[in-house]
Amino acid sequence: MVGEIDPGRAPRFTRIVTKPASSNRSTSSGAVSGAVHGSERLRIAVVAPPWFEIPPSGYGGIERVCFDLVEGLVDRGHDVTLVAAGTSRTRARFVAALPAPPPGLGTPEAPVQEVSYAAAVGRLLADAHVDVVHDHALATPLTALRAAVPTIITAHGPTGGSIGEYFRALGLPLVAISEAQRLAAPDLPWVGTVPNAIVVDDFRFEETKDAYALFLGRLSPEKGVHLAAAAARTAGVPFVIAGKCNEELERAYFDEFVAPLLGPDTTWIREIGGTLKTETLARARCLVVVPQWEEPFGLVAIEALASGTPVVALRRGALPEIVEHGRTGWLCDHVDELPDAIRRASEIDPHACRAAAVSRYDVARMVDGYERIYRRVVTSRAA
Amino acid sequence: MVGEIDPGRAPRFTRIVTKPASSNRSTSSGAVSGAVHGSERLRIAVVAPPWFEIPPSGYGGIERVCFDLVEGLVDRGHDVTLVAAGTSRTRARFVAALPAPPPGLGTPEAPVQEVSYAAAVGRLLADAHVDVVHDHALATPLTALRAAVPTIITAHGPTGGSIGEYFRALGLPLVAISEAQRLAAPDLPWVGTVPNAIVVDDFRFEETKDAYALFLGRLSPEKGVHLAAAAARTAGVPFVIAGKCNEELERAYFDEFVAPLLGPDTTWIREIGGTLKTETLARARCLVVVPQWEEPFGLVAIEALASGTPVVALRRGALPEIVEHGRTGWLCDHVDELPDAIRRASEIDPHACRAAAVSRYDVARMVDGYERIYRRVVTSRAA
Structure with missing residues (x-):
């Protein structure tokens, strides 16, 4: 009933599933x-x-x-x-x-x-x-x-x-x-x-921190990076923004809300990975997470904890489950509480952060x- | 295993499929x-x-x-x-x-x-x-x-x-x-x-035609209405454009390509349906179809035929299957052949168009x- 298929244009899966019973598979259970x-x-x-x-x-x-x-x-x-x-x-x-x-x-x-x-x-x-x-x-x-x-x-x-x-x-x-x-x-x-x-061991732990607060993630409106940057400026703390900005929505948001905030104390270092990412996370004073929606998780928050880096976050979505207020970071109900929390990030013990990551998010x-x-x-x- | 579902928010299908065996169904075959x-x-x-x-x-x-x-x-x-x-x-x-x-x-x-x-x-x-x-x-x-x-x-x-x-x-x-x-x-x-x-009987047949050539369809770039309008003007034939224009892409195309062509001889009458549609189709000198892609069918072309209205079309996609050149319309290889075809639409017998619709597209x-x-x-x- 189904028309003939030209072998040169055959669907890829035919090449994959013609041998469903590999030797590996034959030893499997029941x-x-x-x-x-x-x-x-x-x-x-x-x-x-x-x-x-x-x-x-x-x-x-x-x-x-x-x-x-x-x-x-x-x-x-x-x-x-x-x-x-x-x-x-x-x-x-x-x-x-x-x-x-x-x-x-x-x-x-x-x-x-x-x-x-x-x-x-x-x-x-x-x-x-x-x-x-x-x-x-x-x-x-x-x-x-x-x-x-x-x-x-x-x-x-x-x-x-x-x-x-x-x-x-x-x-x-x-x-x-x-x-x-x-x-x-x-x-x-x-x-x-x-x-x-995450694989906690993939993240570098640093007890001694640099001065900067960090945003790491997509530069999308719902991530609220402009609010984080403004809070860091109010706190008098240098701010580093690391994140991809290549989709149209991201670029439009960046141009309107983020670019005007860049300056000597606020730096955008684009998307980072590998050693640069683990070092940037590990040396940050804190990670700032300000979701403008009920973020269902927040992978970057547990990466920060694995790096011994406290998390300053709005109390939204899953963040109250990830951050223990006063122990692994600070939870804020309003953006105007963020500057103080950023200042007080140094009160958090980096070892407590790492321990939380190991015990709960490895x-x-x-x-x-x-x-x-x-x-x-x-x-x-x-x- | 699956969590309980609040009956107030239960999926709609539960209400539909609880009685799969209707009396109607019980009389069905095998x-x-x-x-x-x-x-x-x-x-x-x-x-x-x-x-x-x-x-x-x-x-x-x-x-x-x-x-x-x-x-x-x-x-x-x-x-x-x-x-x-x-x-x-x-x-x-x-x-x-x-x-x-x-x-x-x-x-x-x-x-x-x-x-x-x-x-x-x-x-x-x-x-x-x-x-x-x-x-x-x-x-x-x-x-x-x-x-x-x-x-x-x-x-x-x-x-x-x-x-x-x-x-x-x-x-x-x-x-x-x-x-x-x-x-x-x-x-x-x-x-x-x-x-x-189509249901051919749903379409009104007119032997006597008005002067205007017609475009009927979405106002999207791939429908090429601006080319049809320009051809009608060259032919010295009034042109009527009927079509929806509410999606963003349609509006952008309309503003740039169609609006500048409107004038005393070129009229846009928006989306039409019911009697207005069947009358407009039936009284047109011809329908002009100028797809800018390999249009896989062209429902409006068979609606025109059912109305006894010849189809002037580019020889693309399915149109050569629908239009019999010289019998139910004219097929053109290039847009510069369109004006002459629009002029010569009156040579086509409306009865031949209707007959083609009845025998092939009812x-x-x-x-x-x-x-x-x-x-x-x-x-x-x-x-």
Whole structure:
């Protein structure tokens, strides 16, 4: 019925799934329908969004979390397949649903590219022998609605409005990255909360700090960097702004709100990564986080803690869960409290910050959390 | 496992699918897996895009085709379910996946609204007892990838670039609306070509014409209305422009290219419908269609033919399939041939135009075409 397909233009997935049973896979635990016990090896497919490589070379919080998660699951001995766009840089089995990340994020092309990626992923998963799929992308969970393998989704963004309607309509088990995110839409089909995490050892710790306060993140209106810069100036503290500014919205915001604030005490050092990022974080007096929305997590805040750097933050979204007021930073109810908090950042013990990161936000905790949810979902399906 | 859902905010589909076996359905033919013969009644779910009501009150070519198709299938005695956004205005069983069309077409909200609609539709279809799903929307086919019920898709737009990749990755049986569209991407899994159609009797026929040439359609750059207006002026023929102009892209194009051409001989009458539309079409000297892309169909061209109005068109996309050069209109290879063709429109017999519409583009032909494909797909699954 279906027309012949020219082999020269054949879909990429045909080359990938023609040998579904690798030698690796043949040693895996039981059938999909069999009960999986607490110590058994699981066959897990992790689906990443298409927009950045895994791990990301620069910006890409979700992609970083996906990378750390699959690496951690491999360390636990699970049979892990990472489905993503681009090329493999992980020890998990890597399946490329697209040869490279598409360019259209934030453009009118984005919907077609989202569904195109989802179609490729859906075809791959139709032939995959796995116990559970863990989906981090937007359109890909649609392919799970009528499938037999259990699928869980991590909600990485907001959960109100259209996206909340989407999760509600999907009805698939949903994992929150913070209690704030979960409580913002309590009727969604949550099955747990697993805070994002980092490899704490990847971050440099410094006990002695420089004078500057730091903003690190996208230069978007909802990140409120201009409010942070103004607060640092009021505090008489030098301010460093590190962040990408290449999408149209970012540039427009930067030109109108941030550029006029630059001067001898306020410096923009663009997007930073690698050693420059870890050093800039570790030597900062404090990180300033002033979300203008209910930010569902705040990965940069836990990176600061890992660096022994206190966090000065507005009490919004997940930040009260991450920052212990007076112990690992200062929480402010209003922007006019920020200058004093920035001044008093030196009262916070850098060792307390690092200790909080190790005990609460190291990657092992996140892997524990997801492993527990995978087993619950698989067992409840088998029962 | 899945958290409790507050009944007050329960997903709409729970209210719809709790009674899947209606009395209507119980009289339908056989089980999904049984062979379906040529005369048997089929259980067909038609999935429309979410952006306009079915039928559309104004603009909405795909939605108009969906409406005419489901009405035609009901007339043949099939058990037809229309899945769409908004309220029922059809004799088919109507299932609202959303209470109203969402507002975000062409905005950054569009991807989330597409997937949100697809999730609702996917959940509905998971419980539906149908023999075949006929999908006209963007993201909804993703939910069919791992489903048991056969799904066919009509490609209503272009088939190159990302959207071609999407159809290729989906791998679902695809129906073209013109040979031109199909030939533009011959490696896609085509299962047939079914030209769009209209209810010819809904269009008024006029043998005697007024002087004006007409453009009818969206005021978008790819529709080339400014070229049509310039050609009419060169021909010394008054020109009427009828078309919606409310999206940002349309307004920008209109201001730069169309507005400067307006004058005593060139009039813009905005979006028209109902009697005004059928009269304007029927009394035009000719319809001018100057696509600046490989337009995959051209519904307005067959509406003109039904009105006995010749079509002057560039030889692009599907137009050479719709217009018979010298019999129902004139095909031009270059815009500089348009003025002469507009002048010579009066040489075309309006009765020949109407006859072509009746024999080739009346809705019965389209229903025949899809009915045949449904039966092929269902039978091949059952075999």
